[in-house]
Structure formats: structure tokens, C-alpha cells
Amino acid sequence: MRTQVVIIGSGPSGLLLGQLLSQQGIETVILDRVSKDYILSRVRAGVLEEGTVQLMEKVGAAKRLHQEGLPHNGFSLTFDGRDHRIDLVDLTSGKRVMVYGQTEVTHDLMDAREAAGLVTIYDAADVEPHEFEGSGPYVTYRKDGINHRIDCDFIAGCDGFHGVSRKSVADGAIKEFEKIYPFGWLGILADVPPVNHELIYANHPRGFALCSMRSHTRSRYYVQCSLEDRLEDWSDQRFWDEIRRRLPDSHAESMVIGPSFEKSIAPLRSFVSEPMRFGRLFLAGDAAHIVPPTGAKGLNLAASDVHYLSEALIEFYRDRSDAGIDFYSQKALSRVWKAVRFSWWMTTMMHRFTDTGDFGQRIQEAELDYLVQSRAASTALAENYVGLPY
Numbered sequence: 137m138r139t140q141v142v143i144i145g146s147g148p149s150g151l152l153l154g155q156l157l158s159q160q161g162i163e164t165v166i167l168d169r170v171s172k173d174y175i176l177s178r179v180r181a182g183v184l185e186e187g188t189v190q191l192m193e194k195v196g197a198a199k200r201l202h203q204e205g206l207p208h209n210g211f212s213l214t215f216d217g218r219d220h221r222i223d224l225v226d227l228t229s230g231k232r233v234m235v236y237g238q239t240e241v242t243h244d245l246m247d248a249r250e251a252a253g254l255v256t257i258y259d260a261a262d263v264e265p266h267e268f269e270g271s272g273p274y275v276t277y278r279k280d281g282i283n284h285r286i287d288c289d290f291i292a293g294c295d296g297f298h299g300v301s302r303k304s305v306a307d308g309a310i311k312e313f314e315k316i317y318p319f320g321w322l323g324i325l326a327d328v329p330p331v332n333h334e335l336i337y338a339n340h341p342r343g344f345a346l347c348s349m350r351s352h353t354r355s356r357y358y359v360q361c362s363l364e365d366r367l368e369d370w371s372d373q374r375f376w377d378e379i380r381r382r383l384p385d386s387h388a389e390s391m392v393i394g395p396s397f398e399k400s401i402a403p404l405r406s407f408v409s410e411p412m413r414f415g416r417l418f419l420a421g422d423a424a425h426i427v428p429p430t431g432a433k434g435l436n437l438a439a440s441d442v443h444y445l446s447e448a449l450i451e452f453y454r455d456r457s458d459a460g461i462d463f464y465s466q467k468a469l470s471r472v473w474k475a476v477r478f479s480w481w482m483t484t485m486m487h488r489f490t491d492t493g494d495f496g497q498r499i500q501e502a503e504l505d506y507l508v509q510s511r512a513a514s515t516a517l518a519e520n521y522v523g524l525p526y
Contacts, residue, residue, distance in 0.1 A: 137165070137284070137285070137286045137287070138286065138287045138288065139163045139164060139165045139255075139286060139287075139288050140157075140162050140163040140164065140288060140289050140290070140453070141153075141157060141162060141163070141164045141165075141288060141289065141290045141291070141292060141449065142164070142165050142166075142167065142265075142273075142275045142286050142288045142290075142291050142292070143164055143165070143166045143167070143291075143292045143294055144166075144167050144168075144263055144265065144275070144291065144292065144293050144294060144295045144299065144300065144301050145166070145167075145168060145293070145294035145295030145296060145299060145301075145421075145423070146166050146167075146168040146172075146175060146242075146246070146256055146258070147175065147242060147294060147295075147296065147421070147422075147438075148238060148241050148242050148245060148421075148435060148438060148439070149294040149420050149421035149422075149438035149439070149441065149442050150166055150168075150292065150294035150295070150420075150421075151166070151242065151245035151246060151248075151249060152191060152192075152195065152245055152438075152439060152442045153292055153294060153420065153442045153445060153446055154166055154249060154254060154256075155195035155196075155197065155245060155248055155249060155252075156191070156194070156195060156442065156443075156446035156450075157446055157449060157450070158249075158252060158254055159194075159195065160450045160453070160454070161453075162449065162450065162453055164254065164255075165255045165256075165257065165286055165288075166249070166254075166255070166256040166257070167256075167257050167260045167263050167275065167277055167286075168256070168257070168258050168259075168260060168295075169259070169260055169261060169263055169295075170258065170259065171258050171259050172246065172256075172258050175242060176239060176242065176243055176246075178239065180237065180238035180239055180435070181237075181238060181348070181356070181429055181432065181434070181435070182235060182236045182237035182238045182239075182240065182241065182350075182435065183208075183233050183234075183235055183335070183348075183432035183436075184201075184205075184233060184234040184235075184236055184241075184435070184436065185233060185436045185439075185522060185523030186231055186232070186233070186234075186522060186523060187436070187439065187440065187443070187523050187525075187526055188435065188436050188439040188523075189201065189234050191439055191442070191443060192241070192244070192245075195245070195248060196248060197244040197245050197247070197248040198244075199244075200240070200244055201234065201236050201240070201241070201244065204236070204240070204351070205234045205235060205236035206234065206235040206236070206349065206351070206352075207232055207233075207234050207235075208224070208232055208233050208234070208235055208334050208335065209223065209224055209225045209232045209334075210222050210223045210224045210225065210232075210334055211224070211334050211335040211336070211337065211521070212332065212334060212335070212336045212337065213337050213338075213339070213504060213507070213508060214336060214337070214338040214339065214340075214383060214384050214387070215338070215339040215340070215500070215501055215504045215505075216501050216504075216505075217384050217385075218384065219336075219384050219386065219387070220508040221334075222508075222514060222517060222518055222521070223518075224518050224521065224522055227511075227514055227515045227517075227518035227519070228515070228518050228519055228522050231518075231522040231523075232522065233432070233521070233522055233523075235335075235348070235349060235350075237350050238435050241435070257277070257279065259279065260277040260278070260279055261277065261278040261279070262276070262277060262278045263275065263276070263277040263295075263300055264276050264277070264300060264304065265291045265293070265300070265301060265304050265417055268291050268304075268414060268415045268416045268417035269306075269414065269415035269416075269417075270415065270416075271416075272287070273287075273288055273289070273290065273291050273415075273416045273417065274286060274287045274288060275288065275291060289416065290416045290417075290418065290449065290461075291416060291417045291418070292417075292418050292420060292445065293417060293418065293419045293420065293423045293424075294420050294421050294423060294438075294442075295423055296421070296422040296423055297407070297422045297423065297426055299423050301417065301419055301423050302409060302419055302423050302424070304417070305414050305417070309414060310409045310410065310411075311409070311410050312407070312408070312409050312410075313406075313407065313408045313409075313410070314405060314406065314407045314408075315405065315406040315407075315480070316403070316404075316405050317403070317404040317405065317406075317428060317483060317487070318363070318489070318490070318491075319343070319360050319361065319362060319363060319404065319487060319488075320360075320361050320362070320363050320365070320401045320402055320403045320404060321346075321358045321359070321360065321361070321401070321402050321404065321429065322358065322359050322360075322361040322365065322367075322370055322375065322399070322400075322401050323356065323357065323358040323398075323399070323400055323401075323402065324356075324357055324358075324372070324375055324396035324398065324399045325350070325354065325355070325356055325396060325397055325398040325399075326354070326355055326357070326372075326393075326394050326395065326396045326397065327353060327354050327355075327394060327397065328353075328354075328355050328392045328393060328394040329352060329353055329355065329392055330347065330348075330349035330352070330355045331347050331355070331383075331387050331390060331391040331392070332347060332387065335347065335348050335349075336383070336387065337430075337482075337486055338382050338383055338486075339485070339486045339487075339500055339501070339504060340381070340382035340383075340488070341488065341497055342378070342381055342382055342488065343359060343360035343361070343382065343487065343488040344358075344359070344360040344382075344430075344486045344487040344488065345357070345358065345359050345360070345379050345382040345383060346358040346430075347379075347383070347387070357375075357379055359375065359378050359379050359382065360487055360488060361401060363401075363403060365401060367399055367400070367401060370399065372393075372395055372396050375396070375399075376391075376393040379391075402429075404428040404429070404430075404483065405426055405428065406426065406427055406428060406476055406479065406480055407425060407426040408424070408425045408469070408472060408473065408476055409424050409425065410465070410469060411465040411466075411469070412424045412441070412464065412465040412468050412469060413461065413464050413465040418445055418461075418464060418465075420438060420441035420442055420445055420468075421437070421438030421441055421442070422434065422438065424441070424468075424472070425437060425472050425476065427475060427476055427479040427480075428479050428480070428482075428483045429479075430479055430482040430483040430486060430487075431475065431478045431479035431481075431482045431483075431520070431521070432521070433475040433476075433478065433479050436475075436523055437471070437472055437475050440468070440471050440472075440523075440526055441468050441472075443526050444464055444467050444468045444526070445464055445468070447460055448460030448461045448463075448464045449461065471524060471526070474520075474524055475520075475524070478520040478521075485500055485503055485504065485507075486500075
């Protein structure tokens with residue numbers, strides 16, 4: 137088989153890239169090592185920047201997003217028993233975010249790809265990119281016990297942090313930057329109405345808490361926890377008691393509780409690999425970088441990578457110009473590092489760090505107090521939260 141671009145990974149970044157390229161007549165094949173049902177069973181967050189929404193609109197996959205998504209004009213920061221709302225629309229001259237689950241984004245993009253009759257190969261074992269530093273790259277995989285090869289012009293690695301794309305790069309060609317945070321997030325999903333119509337980010341001496349939602353009747357809540365904690369140690373009742381301790385009384389008293397149907401503990405890390413291009417292999421999304429979820433940037437960074445990469449590949453085929461692909465890594469990483477900084481800042485400001493003690497807690501509260509009292513500081517927060525321009 138031959139195609140123009142092989143995309144490894146059928147998450148949001150790979151699917152979005154496939155749609156953007158196909159609209160310009162560029163042939164793609166998407167490979168994924170797992171099944172479609174497995175991909176759609178994964179629970180992921182979903183606070184979408186306007187740029188991500190616009191890309192979904194561009195590929196004709198935003199109908200359900202606009203029907204079911206929850207537009208948010210602001211969010212709340214709580215600390216020292218106080219609640220302060222950050223008005224995104226006011227601070228950014230009309231911009232806002234959309235709450236819409238990543239799984240739903242993936243589903244919509246899958247539907248769009250299938251409707252266009254484009255090729256996606258699931259359950260592709262032993263996927264491996266080859267010869268991408270030369271002029272004749274190809275990808276091999278095994279399906280139903282049969283070995284296959286796809287020759288191509290380019291390979292896009294959209295296969296996540298643990299995927300094969302980054303691992304296929306020669307030793308010494310990548311420089312990695314990483315910070316591991318000394319805590320995790322215990323998260324639950326429950327079919328109860330959200331405690332607030334917008335997200336709540338809570339700083340508390342007992343640790344961070346986040347009140348989010350998937351719909352008007354389904355809530356997603358998190359509390360900071362130890363990495364040594366076990367899920368079996370956290371009954372639903374213990375979780376509800378703990379998150380209410382970390383919220384101002386007005387929110388704690390109005391919170392509706394109920395049985396959870398999903399519960400997990402996720403570690404937090406910041407990770408960036410440089411560069412994001414290796415000959416005719418490009419990395420995008422989690423294959424190249426990871427951010428803690430505090431700033432809601434993971435999916436949105438994947439979308440901005442895809443924006444830059446799709447424009448570069450379209451320019452190559454349309455104009456026979458290498459300019460876009462030559463500068464893809466530089467352009468993408470410039471935005472990536474700004475989002476990594478923002479996510480790190482939000483994480484360090486909102487979480488309890490045991491090594492800083494009470495002094496650290498007071499510093500956080502002083503920073504938060506300054507943040508909400510200063511329009512300039514609030515504007516900087518809002519501009520980053522709604523997403524920096526591409």
C-alpha cells in the first residue's frame with residue numbers, strides 16, 4: 137500500500153490531522169494498535185479553547201459539540217474560604233472556553249472520517265516507522281497475523297506519550313525535559329448535577345480540589361492525593377467528605393452527592409521532548425509533550441500542533457515548499473513551552489506542597505489574593521486559560 141501521510145494514532149490529534157489534510161486532497165492512512173471501542177472507552181477531560189473549537193468547525197465535526205457542549209464565560213478560584221470568579225469574556229474581549237469531553241471529540245472526528253470514507257486501521261500490532269530520516273519512509277504493522285507495509289511521503293506520530301513514534305528516534309536525537317510532581321489527582325465521575333455552573337479551582341491547606349462537569353447532570357470532581365494512596369482506600373463517602381472540606385461553605389453545603397461510576401488516580405508530570413521533527417517523521421500532541429491537567433492544556437496543545445503541522449504539509453503539497461515543515465518544530469514548541477509554563481504555574485499555585493509547609497501555603501494565598509485583586513494579573517491568567525493565538 138502507498139499513501140501520502142501515515143498517521144500513527146487515532147486519538148483527537150491524529151483524527152483531526154487526517155481531516156484537515158483530506159480536505160485538501162492529501163491522502164492519509166491512520167493506524168492504531170488498539171480497537172475503536174477501547175479508544176472510545178477512555179475517560180478524558182475536555183475544556184476546549186476557542187482555537188480547538190474552530191478547528192472542529194473547520195473539519196465539519198462541531199455540530200454535536202455546539203448542541204451538547206457547555207460554553208463557559210468564566211471560572212472560580214477559591215482560597216482562604218473565599219470564592220472569586222475570573223470573568224474570561226470581560227478580561228479577553230469576548231473569548232470563552234467550551235466544556236466538552238475529549239471522548240466526545242474523538243467520537244465526532246471518528247464519525248467524520250468514516251463518513252468521508254477514509255482509511256483507519258485498528259488493532260494494528262507492532263506498528264513501526266522506518267527510514268524517516270531519508271526520502272523513502274514507510275511503516276510496517278501486523279494485522280490478523282499478516283505483515284503489512286505502507287510506503288509514504290511523511291509519518292505523523294500522534295500516538296501519545298507511550299507510543300512507538302518518539303521511541304523510534306535515534307538515541308541522542310531528542311532532548312527531554314521532565315518534572316514529576318509529588319502528588320496525584322483522585323478523580324470520580326458521578327451522575328449528579330454540578331455544584332456550580334462553571335469550574336471551581338480550590339486551593340486549601342488540605343490540598344487542591346477541582347469541581348468540573350461533563351453535562352448538566354454528570355459531574356467530574358478531583359482532589360489532590362498522595363501517590364501512595366490506593367483506590368480501595370477511597371470510598372465514595374470519604375471522597376465526598378474530603379472535597380467538601382476543601383470548598384467554601386456555600387459550595388460544600390449545596391453539593392449534591394451520589395455513587396460514582398468511575399474512579400481513578402492519575403500522577404502529574406510536565407514533559408517536553410525537543411525537537412518535534414526528525415526528517416520525515418513529525419511528533420504531535422502527547423507524543424511530544426505532557427502537561428498537568430491543572431491548566432486544561434493537553435488536548436488543546438495537541439490541536440495547536442496539528443494546526444501547525446497540517447499547514448506545513450498542505451504548503452508542501454500545494455506549493456512544493458519545505459518552509460512550513462522546516463519550521464514546524466520551532467513554531468509548535470514556542471506555543472508548547474508557554475502552555476507548559478502556564479500549567480506549571482497553575483499547579484504550583486493551587487496545590488499543597490508538603491516541603492514548603494505553612495510558609496508555602498501563605499505565599500500561595502498571597503499570590504492568589506494579588507491575582508484576583510489585580511486586573512492586569514487576572515487578564516494574564518484569562519488570556520492563557522482561553523488559549524494563546526496560533
